[in-house]
Amino acid sequence: MFERVFDVDPSAGEAELRAQVEKLEQLKSAAAAAQARATALWAARRRAAEVAAGVPAKKRGKGLTSEIALARSDAPVCGNTHLGMARALVHEMPHTLSALECGALSEWRATLIVRESACLSVEDRGRLDAELCADVSKLDGWGNNRIEAEARKITARLDAAAVVARSARAPKDRCVTIRPAPDTMAYVTALLPVAQGVAVFASLTRAADTTVDERSRSQVMADTFTERVTGRPAEQPVPVSLNLVLADTTLLGDDEAPGWCDGYGPVPAAVVRALVSDAVADEAAKATLRRLYRHPSSGQLVAMESKARRFPKGLAEFIGIRDRTCRTPYCNAPIRHRDHAVPHHRGGPTSAVNGLGDCEACNYAKEARDWTVTTTDDGGHHRAEFRTPTGATYRSTAPPLPGPPIRTRSVMEDGLGIDVVRFSAA
Ligand SMILES: [Zn+2]
Structure with missing residues (x-):
């Protein structure tokens, strides 16, 4: 399915290689423009076929955004953005599309323009499109921030009320997310209305201002954050449900295979053992152990x-x-x-x-x-x-379960132990 499309001449000189890097960058933009055209046309064809087949209006287009994302090897959740971007460029923003086509804009910069103008009417969007991208020489040397700022400025001038209305709708997207950080750390990110975001940060800063101990300001703020969210001191074991999957041999200290923490990913053996022993020692957290079995050759869980x-x-x-x-x-x-x-x-x-x-x-x-x-x-x-x-x-x-490579295990006949440890609040 995947093959190499371009070759680099190993004997090329620096100027030639620079020219090739430039050319390839242009091609990436041109490819993004062509992809947008194909996507918008695909959506139109699907719609026509569904109308012809008598599919009710409410059910039309179901699943299409996932198909678009899969075709781009992207997460299905991004399909909606890809389709929206393609439709906006092809049907509403011809100058932005040609700027992308000729390489004057990268795909990301075109996305910024589409995003910033999304609250405008089709007519106003057309005005912004012409003002910003009809003369592509103007875009020369503009970075992401400049593009975004210019698009935002024009949007606000064309329809200030739409910008205000968009800000009023934005809080519905508030959310909290988690993603792994290196060294068994995690980033917890909150997207909040500005007043709440500033209030959260100010409250943590105040805690740092009024606490004098051996910890740094950043450490006090992080600990205060954990304490106020979980309702328990930061150094105490995690009281709410935390699913860990690990091999019994890891639990007993016989091997160093990493475990798996739900919602985080792989966790080193020593950290898994520390989490388990903390939870067992803590009366408020109920630690339960349950045994499942791994398939002897693949390491996956055996069927039920x-x-x-x-x-x-x-x-x-x-x-x-x-x-x-x-x-x-x-x-x-x-x-x-x-x-x-x-x-x-x-x-x-x-x-x-x-x-x-x-x-x-x-x-x-x-x-x-x-x-x-x-x-x-x-x-x-x-x-x-x-x-x-x-x-x-x-x-x-399905990914293989945590545990050492099976061939090194000595007990093969009765299935291999996997322990699921769940900590839950009492
Ligand atoms: Zn999914």
Whole structure:
């Protein structure tokens, strides 16, 4: 599927290589413009086909944004942005599109212009498009910030009320997210209305101003943040549910294979052991141990089955531990649903093999017309194949469980122990 398109001449001189780097940069912009044209046309074709097939207006276009994202090897959640950007460029912003086509704008800078002008009417957007991009020589030397600022300035001049209305709608997007940082640290990010954001930061700064001990200001602010959110001192073990998956040998200190922390990722063995022993020592946190089994050759969890239509709790938990994140290729969103790959009403069993962990958006997308998902478990490798309405196929395989490489293990006959440790508040 992937092949090398361009070659670099190993004997080329510096000026030639610089020219090639420039040319390739232009090609990336031109490719982005062509991709936008193809995307907008694809959406129009799909719409025409659905109208012809009598698909009700409310159901049209279902799943298409996921198909677009998959075609770009991107997370399905980004498909909506790609389609919106393509439609805006092709139907509303011809000058921005030609600036992208000739390499005067990068894809990101075109995205900034589209984003900043999104609250305008089609007519005003056309005015901004002409003012900013009709003369591409003006864009020469403008960085991301300049582009964004100019687009914002024109937008505000053309329709100040729309900008105000957009700010009024923005708080609905407030959220808190987590992503891993190096060395077993994590970033917790809150997107807040400006007044609340400033208030949170000011409150933490005040705590730092009034605390004098051996900790740095940054450390006091971080500890205060943890204390106020969890309601417990920062140095105490985590009281709320924290799912860890680890091999029993790691727990006992026989090997140094990393464990897996739900919502974070791999955690070094020593840190896993410290988390477990803290939780066991802490009366308020209830630590429970449950044993599942790994397949001897693949390291994946061994299958379970149920007669019920809904996935029973144990099986649902099993699928969650096996899949870790949404199983759609390129989607790394947290799992919200345990879903039948082959739907229950078409005879799909409620089993580990036919079960998939999905995020909300992907669960919805794969129920669209002409999507099929098939799953196999071959020697403990759980694979899912997604076939989209245009006949493209995309695959994902469940990740192997934490633990040492199986060939080094001595006990093979009774399955290999995996301990699931869950800490929950009393
Ligand atoms: Zn997903």
